[in-house]
Amino acid sequence: MKKKKTAPGRGKAVGKARAARRPAAPAKAHPLPDALRGRKVLGKGDGFRFGCHSRLSCFTSCCADVNILLTPVDVLRLSRRLGIKTGEFIARHTLTPVTKDLHLPVLMLRMGDAPDKRCPFVGAAGCTVYEDRPWSCRMYPVGMGIPPARAGEDPRPVYFLFEDGFCKGRAERAEWSVERWRADQGVAAREDIESGYREVVSHPWFIGGRQFDPKRMEMFHMACYDLDKFRELVFGSSFFARFEVDDPLKAAMEKDDDALLRFGFRWLKFALFGEPTIKVRAGARVTQG
Numbered sequence: 239m240k241k242k243k244t245a246p247g248r249g250k251a252v253g254k255a256r257a258a259r260r261p262a263a264p265a266k267a268h269p270l271p272d273a274l275r276g277r278k279v280l281g282k283g284d285g286f287r288f289g290c291h292s293r294l295s296c297f298t299s300c301c302a303d304v305n306i307l308l309t310p311v312d313v314l315r316l317s318r319r320l321g322i323k324t325g326e327f328i329a330r331h332t333l334t335p336v337t338k339d340l341h342l343p344v345l346m347l348r349m350g351d352a353p354d355k356r357c358p359f360v361g362a363a364g365c366t367v368y369e370d371r372p373w374s375c376r377m378y379p380v381g382m383g384i385p386p387a388r389a390g391e392d393p394r395p396v397y398f399l400f401e402d403g404f405c406k407g408r409a410e411r412a413e414w415s416v417e418r419w420r421a422d423q424g425v426a427a428r429e430d431i432e433s434g435y436r437e438v439v440s441h442p443w444f445i446g447g448r449q450f451d452p453k454r455m456e457m458f459h460m461a462c463y464d465l466d467k468f469r470e471l472v473f474g475s476s477f478f479a480r481f482e483v484d485d486p487l488k489a490a491m492e493k494d495d496d497a498l499l500r501f502g503f504r505w506l507k508f509a510l511f512g513e514p515t516i517k518v519r520a521g522a523r524v525t526q527g
């Protein structure tokens with residue numbers, strides 16, 4: 239929806255199946271979540287044709303009744319775009335699906351309550367939050383899955399092509415590789431901020447089907463999604479009396495949400511998995527996974 243020559247997916251939709259576009263957390267028992275199984279895998283040299291613009295008859299039709307999983311940066315950018323706290327955004331605009339396949343909490347963008355279930359951010363001229371649209375909306379028709387952790391292996395993202403019949407963009411002439419599409423959609427910087435998040439969700443700790451207890455689930459939810467609440471923990475408690483954090487980093491986190499989010503992933507690795515990613519002050523008492 240926005241007027242950009244090759245504007246992507248505003249839509250994203252995973253089609254009639256209404257599957258999730260970007261599984262943020264790996265499934266437990268299978269190599270990839272259901273939504274991506276059976277899809278066409280895009281290898282390094284594979285290309286696809288796609289274009290999206292307001293002259294297509296399908297324009298914005300994909301911004302309804304679709305499952306869009308939100309990443310931490312998606313939640314942060316959309317909250318700031320709307321000028322509300324992350325907690326308010328989560329309460330107003332997200333759902334937390336519960337399925338037996340998910341071992342971590344995920345957030346899904348809540349569609350409108352009307353029967354057509356339109357995205358709350360779609361307008362007549364397209365996406366009204368285009369510059370801050372979620373990863374899935376940027377990358378459609380490409381989806382990504384992060385396989386579950388395996389001993390001795392770094393989890394690498396697997397890319398898929400959604401071949402939805404309703405999407406006329408598939409007949410456009412522009413040709414793309416995954417890498418060129420990623421560059422066009424500006425996802426690399428966002429993914430760099432989230433690199434620690436991917437390390438958490440694919441952590442070897444989960445090998446064998448281990449599950450977080452409710453307390454750890456809550457810690458994960460706060461640091462990944464409810465950044466304003468995490469900010470209160472860091473700056474409004476005895477956090478710095480318990481952990482050694484140097485002044486430049488403290489200052490960066492105070493004024494820069496992205497720095498705080500990156501730190502949150504470090505803290506999760508310490509608190510959930512017992513990794514030495516944060517230094518505990520001598521004599522301080524802290525709880526760890």
Ligand code: SF4
Nearest residue numbers: 248301357360365375
């Ligand atoms: S966020 Fe924007 S691009 Fe994504 S579904 Fe909503 S309106 Fe469409």
Ligand code: SF4
Nearest residue numbers: 249290296300405407
């Ligand atoms: S071309 Fe595809 S992504 Fe673009 S508006 Fe149409 S259905 Fe949505």
